[in-house]
Amino acid sequence: MRLSEGVEWTVHCCTMLAGLPPDKAMSAKKLAEFFDVPPDYLAKHMQQMSKAGIVQTKKGPNGGYSLAKPARDITLLDMVEAIDGRICSFKCTEIRQRGPSGVSPCQYKTPCGIARAMRKADQVWRDELRKTTLFDLQMIGLTETPPEQMNKAITWLKGLFK
């Protein structure tokens, strides 16, 4: 019951992209360098973000990733689901149909109470994630990032786009 670490990576990447000058893109390689994570693996994750329509891509030199839409229109749920999918965290293996008391599948009309409660909880979890947008995260980052880190990051970015 744990989110893949790719979620942490890609959300950070999107926050980075949200702060980029307009019309600028950042390659997976550079993102990986900035966050000190495995470049090829991060690239895989970013490709999922691309397929999910969260980021857009540009090939070739000076290409890379940029947001596909305004940060206000990208929710934390969008990013989580792009990496970890939309399937409910509870997977019913229908054990009620097995064993000495099992009867034919057609007699089970509805998902049982257990599955319903689990799905409801999964739903409220997703609803909560939907409330936070990338814009929110960007604002929090801008106000809470230690000044020293902010300066270092800006310097590093200037070197990138010089």
Place this chain on the structure above:
Amino acid sequence: MRLSEGVEWTVHCCTMLAGLPPDKAMSAKKLAEFFDVPPDYLAKHMQQMSKAGIVQTKKGPNGGYSLAKPARDITLLDMVEAIDGRICSFKCTEIRQRGPSGVSPCQYKTPCGIARAMRKADQVWRDELRKTTLFDLQMIGLTETPPEQMNKAITWLKGLFK
């Protein structure tokens, strides 16, 4: 991001125990037989339920598991946490401290916005699971279980306690 199947098993087992005649217990072996799951593995899970104080145990012949408290006082969350633990589904690896912009750990005073939003979502998920009790599940089971299955189950249980 998936709950272990032990959750499904043990919740079913607890529902079974909730329906048992008072002063009766059911062994892991019998529970496994009823639900057609691996006996040793189910036993491991039931031991976790025991450690969590959800079920009580009795050794020796005619021993086994029974509820440690009224079904109304056992929540779905209790059972989920007994198996899958209480740690938040989002694990932050502190990548903000790495790479060319990282600064010393003491400069990060609060968990960042990402971690906070994730923990909040985790919280509402647990809050929702807390709303359903074993008693609720028992009632739903009693009203929704197909009659044929109910009869088979009762017959099987009579054989057990004859």
Place this chain on the structure above:
DNA sequence: TAATAGCGGATATATTTTATCCGTTATTTA
């Protein structure tokens, strides 16, 4: 035309989940 960059598929490695086994202690029944 050379270098860059995303993409998809194949593969390797690590970690976690699932499952089994065994020796121990406690309890009941015969």
Place this chain on the structure above:
DNA sequence: TAAATAACGGATAAAATATATCCGCTATTA
């Protein structure tokens, strides 16, 4: 009192999943 039952804990083993790398391909830019 002996034999059977059952929980418990620890040690593995097997399977599945998550993590990570690599390669050839196409598109784009300078």
